[in-house]
Amino acid sequence: MFIAWRFLSPIHFSVKDLYPAVKGDEFPPGMNGAPVYLKPDITNPLRSLILQGWRDHAFNAFVSNVMPLNRTLPDPRDNWCKTQNYSTDLPQASVVICFHNEAWSTLMRTIHSVLNRSPAQLIKEIILVDDNSKMDHLKQQLDSYVETHGKVVILRARERMGLIRARMMGLRHTKASVAVFLDSHCECAEGWLEPLLDRIVKDPTTVVSPIVDSISDMTFEYMIQGVDDIQKGGFNWELKFTWEPLPRKVLIERKFSAAPLKTPTISGGLFAIDKNFFKKLGYYDDGFDFWGSDNLELSFKTWMCGGSLEIVPCSHVGHVFRKRFPYVIEKMAARRNAMRLAKVWMDDYAKYFYERIGFDTMDIGDVTGRMQLRKQLKCKSFDWYLKNVYPELEIPNEYVASGKIFGLSGDLLCLDASGNILKPHVDLQPCHLKGGNQYWAYTKDGEIRRNNLCLSDFDDTIGIDLCFGRQMAQVWVYNRNTKNIVNMSTQKCLAAKVSDKGSYLTTEICNKGHRQMWGMDNFKVDRLAPELQVFAKREI
Ligand code: UDP
Ligand code: MN
Numbered sequence: 369m370f371i372a373w374r375f376l377s378p379i380h381f382s383v384k385d386l387y388p389a390v391k392g393d394e395f396p397p398g399m400n401g402a403p404v405y406l407k408p409d410i411t412n413p414l415r416s417l418i419l420q421g422w423r424d425h426a427f428n429a430f431v432s433n434v435m436p437l438n439r440t441l442p443d444p445r446d447n448w449c450k451t452q453n454y455s456t457d458l459p460q461a462s463v464v465i466c467f468h469n470e471a472w473s474t475l476m477r478t479i480h481s482v483l484n485r486s487p488a489q490l491i492k493e494i495i496l497v498d499d500n501s502k503m504d505h506l507k508q509q510l511d512s513y514v515e516t517h518g519k520v521v522i523l524r525a526r527e528r529m530g531l532i533r534a535r536m537m538g539l540r541h542t543k544a545s546v547a548v549f550l551d552s553h554c555e556c557a558e559g560w561l562e563p564l565l566d567r568i569v570k571d572p573t574t575v576v577s578p579i580v581d582s583i584s585d586m587t588f589e590y591m592i593q594g595v596d597d598i599q600k601g602g603f604n605w606e607l608k609f610t611w612e613p614l615p616r617k618v619l620i621e622r623k624f625s626a627a628p629l630k631t632p633t634i635s636g637g638l639f640a641i642d643k644n645f646f647k648k649l650g651y652y653d654d655g656f657d658f659w660g661s662d663n664l665e666l667s668f669k670t671w672m673c674g675g676s677l678e679i680v681p682c683s684h685v686g687h688v689f690r691k692r693f694p695y696v697i698e699k700m701a702a703r704r705n706a707m708r709l710a711k712v713w714m715d716d717y718a719k720y721f722y723e724r725i726g727f728d729t730m731d732i733g734d735v736t737g738r739m740q741l742r743k744q745l746k747c748k749s750f751d752w753y754l755k756n757v758y759p760e761l762e763i764p765n766e767y768v769a770s771g772k773i774f775g776l777s778g779d780l781l782c783l784d785a786s787g788n789i790l791k792p793h794v795d796l797q798p799c800h801l802k803g804g805n806q807y808w809a810y811t812k813d814g815e816i817r818r819n820n821l822c823l824s825d826f827d828d829t830i831g832i833d834l835c836f837g838r839q840m841a842q843v844w845v846y847n848r849n850t851k852n853i854v855n856m857s858t859q860k861c862l863a864a865k866v867s868d869k870g871s872y873l874t875t876e877i878c879n880k881g882h883r884q885m886w887g888m889d890n891f892k893v894d895r896l897a898p899e900l901q902v903f904a905k906r907e908i
Contacts, residue, residue: 398435401590530658636663726802771889
């Protein structure tokens with residue numbers, strides 16, 4: 369099905385006009401989840417249209433626009449899933465999709481994938497929540513669309529509410545007993561809904577997430593995540609959500625790799641929940657604003673107050689992951705939400721989060737209501753949660769050192785990790801004493817870590833890279849006497865170098881020079897593995 373297209377650009381195109389930019393002769397493009405490549409030599413006006421798509425949406429909206437709104441997908445399910453008999457009495461679901469300035473084609477594909485790939489009787493309604501979008505195609509054009517699709521409802525926020533409040537607005541209007549939340553650039557795959565509802569009907573205190581497959585931001589290829597690569601949700605002490613590979617023990621113990629899997633946290637964008645249970649948990653903290661920590665709050669309290677979280681590998685939903693937000697975000701709101709979360713749910717463990725953010729406090733408003741809720745529900749302690757649900761999480765009091773790592777020569781310079789996951793980078797910066805990029809964890813195995821990234825010596829070039837698990841290039845010994853940080857692979861010393869561009873890090877033959885001398889916050893040599901302690905205590 370094709371709908372004539374209107375773009376924000378002054379030039380109007382129909383979908384057909386866009387095909388000359390597409391490479392290959394597959395028609396229609398993108399079917400069965402296939403990638404769509406563009407020709408390299410596209411000229412204006414199509415070229416500007418492509419750039420505009422990237423600018424407005426942080427994904428290749430042009431490619432999305434040339435694909436059918438109801439394209440087919442490969443069946444991503446493990447064979448085991450097809451042998452499962454789900455309850456004959458599955459509850460209905462209300463699907464809530466919030467959006468802010470979403471592209472027409474991705475929004476439509478989300479809706480159509482729900483309608484086309486769910487048993488009709490299980491979908492009560494699809495509630496669209498327009499979080500005050502400004503784009504033309506989301507106004508009249510969307511109203512007309514909704515008018516002709518009985519199950520689709522649209523709510524409009526008069527001012528920008530942010531994702532958390534928008535979800536709550538949608539939830540208030542749902543009529544089914546189960547709410548399913550999706551982002552506005554998803555594609556649900558065959559059989560995605562039944563296994564989610566099945567878990568909830570068996571136990572309404574189970575909050576479930578599908579496997580989130582990746583839809584390429586560039587080509588819109590649907591990339592299936594196999595059951596063997598399944599990951600659990602975790603978090604780090606900055607209170608950021610993380611994906612964690614399954615511990616070997618769990619992998620071995622699992623009889624069916626596609627069976628539902630308990631997870632300490634959920635990523636929070638795509639999940640299904642029994643509405644009564646959500647209500648009992650007090651929904652999201654109503655003091656949360658805009659974006660962030662909603663997933664961890666729901667995760668912590670689900671476990672601590674008598675429920676559980678699962679990833680259901682028979683359920684697959686694709687999501688377009690993008691590398692930046694195409695809209696303005698309020699960083700302060702995310703920090704404030706995280707502080708409320710820590711205060712209400714984390715007991716004494718909150719201190720590790722405060723340490724991570726350099727004790728940078730701010731007004732977080734009143735949390736007594738949330739504390740009361742926790743008490744009234746007789747929720748368990750955070751200590752119980754960590755020990756029973758997330759024993760893999762390293763607790764900072766087990767670190768050999770934690771905090772800043774600073775040079776002992778001249779100006780107070782700190783090891784500083786900047787960049788992002790795609791391009792991690794480490795250098796020396798004036799110490800700002802606020803944790804963040806300058807917070808390091810020195811582990812008993814000699815790794816100098818920032819979350820899952822490790823300080824690494826690549827032939828005298830110092831970088832941070834994924835931790836490989838005690839690889840020698842990533843094992844360092846801090847000698848409490850000489851103040852050297854010695855790489856165990858090369859036996860060279862970490863050194864601060866000065867160039868005309870500023871200071872940088874390297875390793876060199878140890879020479880007792882003051883540029884090779886460092887301090888580490890909270891260093892406790894006895895926590896180091898015994899075989900490394902020998903080096904750490906050496907006199908010379
Ligand atoms: N969203 C919203 N209001 C906002 C920001 C985002 O309704 O102020 C919607 C957005 O359109 C998307 C969902 O919330 O459907 C999640 O946002 P996004 O996809 O940008 O986050 P990500 O998936 O990258 O974490
Ligand atoms: Mn998203």
